[in-house]
Every structure is written in C-alpha cells, then in structure tokens.
Amino acid sequence: MPNTREGLAATHHYMSKVIMEVQFPANKEDISAIAGVKVIPLNFGRSMTVDEILSMIIPEKFSCAAEFFGALTATLLMHKLA
Numbered sequence: 841m842p843n844t845r846e847g848l849a850a851t852h853h854y855m856s857k858v859i860m861e862v863q864f865p866a867n868k869e870d871i872s873a874i875a876g877v878k879v880i881p882l883n884f885g886r887s888m889t890v891d892e893i894l895s896m897i898i899p900e901k902f903s904c905a906a907e908f909f910g911a912l913t914a915t916l917l918m919h920k921l922a
Contacts, residue, residue: 847883848922852909854880858890864908867901868894871908883922 858878862871876891897915902908916922 848913848916851880851882851916851922852912855890855893855909855912856905859905859908862905864902864904866908868897882916886921888921 858875858880859871861874872891872894876889876894878890879887880890880893881887893912893915896919897911899907899911902911913922
C-alpha cells in the first residue's frame with residue numbers, strides 16, 4: 841500500500857469484509873468474537889489481527905459502523921500504521 845490515503849482505504853476495505861457479520865451497536869468483545877483472529881493488511885507492508893488492532897482502539901463500544909471506522913482511522917494514524 842503505497843501511501844496513507846490508499847493504505848487507509850485498503851485497510852477499511854479489508855476490515856469491512858471481516859466484520860460484515862457484526863451487528864451494531866457492538867463492543868470490542870462482539871467484534872473480537874466474530875473476527876478477532878482475522879489478519880488485516882496495513883500500510884508499509886505490515887499486517888495485524890483484528891484483536892491486535894482492537895487493543896489499540898480507545899472506545900470500548902460503538903453505536904454504528906461509522907463510529908467504529910472513525911475510531912479505527914484515528915488509531916491507525918495515531919500509531920503511524922497508515
């Protein structure tokens with residue numbers, strides 16, 4: 841994934857595929873139970889499991905997918921993973 845914008849878009853794409861069955865509102869445990877061991881490609885040739893990514897996200901609960909993806913984006917940028 842060559843740059844941040846493309847990296848974020850690709851990461852969001854892969855994440856949306858693996859959490860497709862999550863019903864929102866949801867918490868981290870709900871997401872982990874469905875997709876925790878799935879591997880998500882990140883920018884810079886890295887990859888992490890959903891559980892590893894969830895451990896870095898600050899909110900514990902998400903009212904909707906948009907809230908989850910906002911927290912995901914902030915986390916990836918904060919940790920320089922995108």
